[in-house]
Amino acid sequence: MAELLQFMSSGLTVGAIYALVALGFTLIYKASDIINFAQGEFVMLGGMTTVFAALAGVPLPLAALIAVVATTAIGMALHRFAIEPARGASPVALIMITIGASIFLRGVAQIVFDRRFHSLPPLLGADPIQFAGAAILPQSLVVLAGATVIVLLLWLLIERTLLGKAVVATAANRLAARLIGIDTRRIVDFSFAVSAAIGAIAGILITPIALTSYDAGTLLALKGFAAAMLGGIGSAAGAVVGGLLIGMMEAFAAGYVSSNYKDAVAFLIILVVLVAIPQGLFGRAKVERV
Amino acid sequence: MPAIAIAALVAILPLFFPSGYYYRIGVLVLIFSLAVVGLNLLMGFAGQVSLGHAGFLGIGAYSVAIGPVHLGLPSWLSLLAGALLSGGIAFLVGRPILRLKGHYLAVATLGLGLLLAIVLTNEARWTGGPDGMSVPKLELFGWSVRGATAWYWVAGVTFVCGFVLALNLMDSPTGRALQAIHDSEIAARVLGIDVARKKLAIFVISAMYASVAGSFLALFNGYITPDAAGFLRSIELVAMVVLGGMGSIVGSLVGACVLVVLPQALTVFHDYEQALLGLVVMVFMIFLRQGIVPSIAGALAGRRK
Amino acid sequence: MILEAEQLSVSFGGVRAIDEVSLSIAAGQVFSIIGPNGSGKTTLFNLISGIYTPSHGCVRFAGETVTGLEPDRLARRGLSRTFQNLQIFSRMSVLENVMVGHHRHEDTGILADLLHWPSVRRQNAATREVALAALARVGLADDARRASGALAYGALKRLEIARALASDPKLLLLDEPAAGCNPVETQEVDRVIRSLVKDGITVMLVEHDMRLVMNISDRVLVLARGRTLAEGTPEQVRANPAVIEAYLGDHGSKEAARAFG
Numbered sequence: 001m002a003e004l005l006q007f008m009s010s011g012l013t014v015g016a017i018y019a020l021v022a023l024g025f026t027l028i029y030k031a032s033d034i035i036n037f038a039q040g041e042f043v044m045l046g047g048m049t050t051v052f053a054a055l056a057g058v059p060l061p062l063a064a065l066i067a068v069v070a071t072t073a074i075g076m077a078l079h080r081f082a083i084e085p086a087r088g089a090s091p092v093a094l095i096m097i098t099i100g101a102s103i104f105l106r107g108v109a110q111i112v113f114d115r116r117f118h119s120l121p122p123l124l125g126a127d128p129i130q131f132a133g134a135a136i137l138p139q140s141l142v143v144l145a146g147a148t149v150i151v152l153l154l155w156l157l158i159e160r161t162l163l164g165k166a167v168v169a170t171a172a173n174r175l176a177a178r179l180i181g182i183d184t185r186r187i188v189d190f191s192f193a194v195s196a197a198i199g200a201i202a203g204i205l206i207t208p209i210a211l212t213s214y215d216a217g218t219l220l221a222l223k224g225f226a227a228a229m230l231g232g233i234g235s236a237a238g239a240v241v242g243g244l245l246i247g248m249m250e251a252f253a254a255g256y257v258s259s260n261y262k263d264a265v266a267f268l269i270i271l272v273v274l275v276a277i278p279q280g281l282f283g284r285a286k287v288e289r290v
Numbered sequence: 291m292p293a294i295a296i297a298a299l300v301a302i303l304p305l306f307f308p309s310g311y312y313y314r315i316g317v318l319v320l321i322f323s324l325a326v327v328g329l330n331l332l333m334g335f336a337g338q339v340s341l342g343h344a345g346f347l348g349i350g351a352y353s354v355a356i357g358p359v360h361l362g363l364p365s366w367l368s369l370l371a372g373a374l375l376s377g378g379i380a381f382l383v384g385r386p387i388l389r390l391k392g393h394y395l396a397v398a399t400l401g402l403g404l405l406l407a408i409v410l411t412n413e414a415r416w417t418g419g420p421d422g423m424s425v426p427k428l429e430l431f432g433w434s435v436r437g438a439t440a441w442y443w444v445a446g447v448t449f450v451c452g453f454v455l456a457l458n459l460m461d462s463p464t465g466r467a468l469q470a471i472h473d474s475e476i477a478a479r480v481l482g483i484d485v486a487r488k489k490l491a492i493f494v495i496s497a498m499y500a501s502v503a504g505s506f507l508a509l510f511n512g513y514i515t516p517d518a519a520g521f522l523r524s525i526e527l528v529a530m531v532v533l534g535g536m537g538s539i540v541g542s543l544v545g546a547c548v549l550v551v552l553p554q555a556l557t558v559f560h561d562y563e564q565a566l567l568g569l570v571v572m573v574f575m576i577f578l579r580q581g582i583v584p585s586i587a588g589a590l591a592g593r594r595k
Numbered sequence: 596m597i598l599e600a601e602q603l604s605v606s607f608g609g610v611r612a613i614d615e616v617s618l619s620i621a622a623g624q625v626f627s628i629i630g631p632n633g634s635g636k637t638t639l640f641n642l643i644s645g646i647y648t649p650s651h652g653c654v655r656f657a658g659e660t661v662t663g664l665e666p667d668r669l670a671r672r673g674l675s676r677t678f679q680n681l682q683i684f685s686r687m688s689v690l691e692n693v694m695v696g697h698h699r700h701e702d703t704g705i706l707a708d709l710l711h712w713p714s715v716r717r718q719n720a721a722t723r724e725v726a727l728a729a730l731a732r733v734g735l736a737d738d739a740r741r742a743s744g745a746l747a748y749g750a751l752k753r754l755e756i757a758r759a760l761a762s763d764p765k766l767l768l769l770d771e772p773a774a775g776c777n778p779v780e781t782q783e784v785d786r787v788i789r790s791l792v793k794d795g796i797t798v799m800l801v802e803h804d805m806r807l808v809m810n811i812s813d814r815v816l817v818l819a820r821g822r823t824l825a826e827g828t829p830e831q832v833r834a835n836p837a838v839i840e841a842y843l844g845d846h847g848s849k850e851a852a853r854a855f856g
Contacts, residue, residue: 035393035396082572082576085576086575086576086579089575089576089579090579091392091393092333092339092528092532092536093532093575093579094575095396096528096529096532096571096575097571097572097575097576099525099529099571100529100568100569100570100571100572100575101568101572102568103522103525103564103565103567103568103571104564104565104567104568104569104571104572105568106564106565106568107562107563107564107565107566107567107568108565110561110564111561111562111565218521218522222400222404222521225397225400226397226401229393229394229397233393258412260408260411260412261408261412263404263408264404264405264408264409264412267401267404267405267408268401268405270397270398270401271383271387271398271401271402271405274387274390274394274397274398274401275386275387275389275390275398455709455710458708458709458710458711458715459705459708459709461711461719462703462707462708462709462711462715462718462719463698463701463703463708463715463718463719463722464703464705464708465708466687466691466694466695466698467695467698469684469686469687469691469695470684470687470695470698472684472686473682473683473684473685473686473687474682474683474684476646476666476678476682477678477682477683477684477758478667478695479646479665479666479667479670480644480645480646480666480667480669480670480675480676480759481667481670481675481695481696481698481699481758481759481762482667482670482671482675482698482699482762483667483670483695483698483699484667485667491705495705495709537686
């Protein structure tokens with residue numbers, strides 16, 4: 001029982017991060033049909049920038065703010081200078097552009113920062129909380145709380161603001177949105193900015209637990225992407241559930257099977273899910289029209 | 291015709307190599323071209339993306355390491371066994387995976403590639419784990435293939451064979467069916483094409499191309515690590531296909547050439563290598579969307595008019 | 596009867612797109628389906644050609660039950676079709692498009708294809724012959740070498756017919772072959788369909804051009820909201836007041852008279 005609880009807490013923590021990455025994918029995908037493989041680099045940039053700003057003597061909250069702002073700016077630049085000029089390119093070409101961007105950002109990070117692993121001090125101290133026999137890191141609670149707040153804010157933004165409505169309209173039908181006067185280019189810009197900010201925050205939250213380095217983004221992007229697919233790409237609820245599920249499955253696989261194969265189990269389950277329910281848990285099956 | 295031109299190019303090029311180092315680059319270009327031709331058959335002709343092809347490259351690479359070291363098999367037999375194993379795995383997983391389309395297919399193949407890479411990394415007893423293992427030299431009919439010059443000819447002949455087979459396939463009933471599937475699956479089906487079977491066939495063939503290329507890579511380098519099967523390698527292969535031009539067999543050679551030569555040319559800027567590589571991929575994809583060869587062909591055709 | 600459908604139904608998201616439609620087509624006929632937009636004509640085609648699976652009912656083709664069979668299986672039994680919104684293989688030349696149509700008769704293994712054995716050369720030559728002949732029948736022989744993307748809309752419609760013809764079908768489903776065609780092109784479509792029938796191919800037609808339908812059809816089935824409204828010879832359908840009303844509304848009877856005239 002204690003063991004189960006232990007695995008669940010670590011699974012939920014890392015799952016919350018996957019969920020945030022998946023949300024970033026989903027937001028950009030909804031607004032532009034683009035799968036942004038550089039999403040993992042946003043997470044890395046959030047963590048690394050905070051670490052290095054803090055090392056330079058900036059107080060931690062300010063360092064985190066700088067990291068979020070900088071990453072957001074990079075997200076918007078990615079859209080303006082790499083995605084926007086390639087409008088109308090094939091999906092494979094667009095995927096390759098974002099992968100190129102991810103390699104580029106990683107390369108720049110290893111020059112600007114360094115190639116070592118870094119950590120941040122946990123917000124609520126490092127002493128584990130004992131709960132029903134399981135040792136739970138206080139930072140896990142911070143991650144979960146942070147992720148919940150982001151999901152709620154995002155929900156409010158989408159459901160309760162005019163900007164959010166414009167995003168939904170753009171996602172539903174880009175041409176129609178443009179016809180009623182929505183500047184869809186700005187909406188996509190906005191979606192990249194918000195995705196980057198979410199990624200950066202996720203990076204800052206997880207760094208005290210998982211460490212970060214210039215190349216930490218790849219695996220996070222892959223898992224987040226997988227989570228988005230598992231949930232059914234384009235579904236925000238699906239992204240959150242998909243992320244948490246993958247985090248949990250991974251934690252249980254690491255605990256009960258073998259920690260070497262924890263990544264393998266996640267991808268194996270994704271393969272099975274894709275083959276069995278290709279539209280994902282929350283997606284809708286499409287009827288082919290000819 | 292293009293086959294003869296390519297064969298001539300491969301044969302004549304060494305005359306312009308100022309040093310043995312260039313042979314080494316040439317070998318790498320030829321080996322990657324072979325894998326890229328195979329992947330191009332799948333992506334460019336049949337229109338099915340694979341983000342996990344390095345997995346098959348890895349199987350080929352490790353088979354020529356594990357075969358001789360652990361099982362006492364000769365290298366050439368291990369190479370064949372690796373190709374068959376790659377084809378077999380592609381055959382088993384291909385049918386369910388290839389039913390998927392677009393992004394779903396991308397993530398499924400990506401997952402498959404990662405799984406293969408994870409297995410190679412973790413089965414340290416057989417593969418040496420993350421540190422990799424050394425690979426015995428290739429012996430062909432008593433001739434031990436060593437040195438970049440010898441390898442240039444072995445890789446060159448194999449590449450030309452792979453190139454010719456690909457051209458043959460495209461000019462055949464199967465090739466036409468595959469191209470049809472790329473443009474309209476539904477129209478292909480109402481014309482009696484068993485879409486699932488054709489996709490599976492080309493997936494298996496392209497996996498075997500990657501496997502053979504992987505075996506050569508391992509034999510040539512004399513060493514192999516799980517990176518050969520990793521995600522970045524898969525992306526590199528896809529980038530080569532797209533850079534050269536989807537559906538252009540000649541483009542496969544060009545794409546491989548650019549992405550093999552570029553990092554070598556950039557070793558001067560060692561620290562900047564990754565950043566520049568990413569930048570190059572982005573710039574090419576933005577400004578030469580069709581890929582190098584089709585873009586040039588299009589420009590020439592435009593001028594003729 | 597070459598094709599019989601009984602009580603065919605299908606629903607999408609709770610909406611009955613096709614509701615218990617039955618029909619039977621004698622070999623050598625031209626059988627047309629007409630109806631207002633959204634009445635389910637193309638959906639009926641999709642059910643018969645195996646693209647959708649009916650939720651109820653059954654389809655018999657050439658005496659055998661083929662309900663739920665995949666389109667490629669049906670094609671190999673001799674049922675082919677064209678599409679309302681074109682499904683051209685746009686990367687291939689006009690000739691290659693039609694060559695693909697002959698695929699079900701091509702008989703080379705993948706190993707032979709890779710090695711380009713003599714059997715493949717012979718097959719390629721034979722397929723090319725068939726394709727050129729099919730192109731000639733629809734009046735596109737001179738365009739064989741062109742890129743398919745370079746053809747005009749009306750020509751692409753006929754290209755799809757040629758492609759389906761190359762599969763040597765017993766039953767050919769044509770989905771709006773004259774849509775977007777000018778009068779000359781429509782005349783050409785009329786000529787092609789007549790020549791098909793002369794060769795013993797049964798034609799099932801969805802078309803909005805009433806003049807074409809009434810001229811060429813042996814029987815006409817009128818669909819409205821997924822149900823059969825009427826069925827009969829062109830004369831019977833033309834005279835059916837329910838058809839005129841449903842099809843054009845009562846204000847449209849004058850236009851109807853003109854259209855059907």
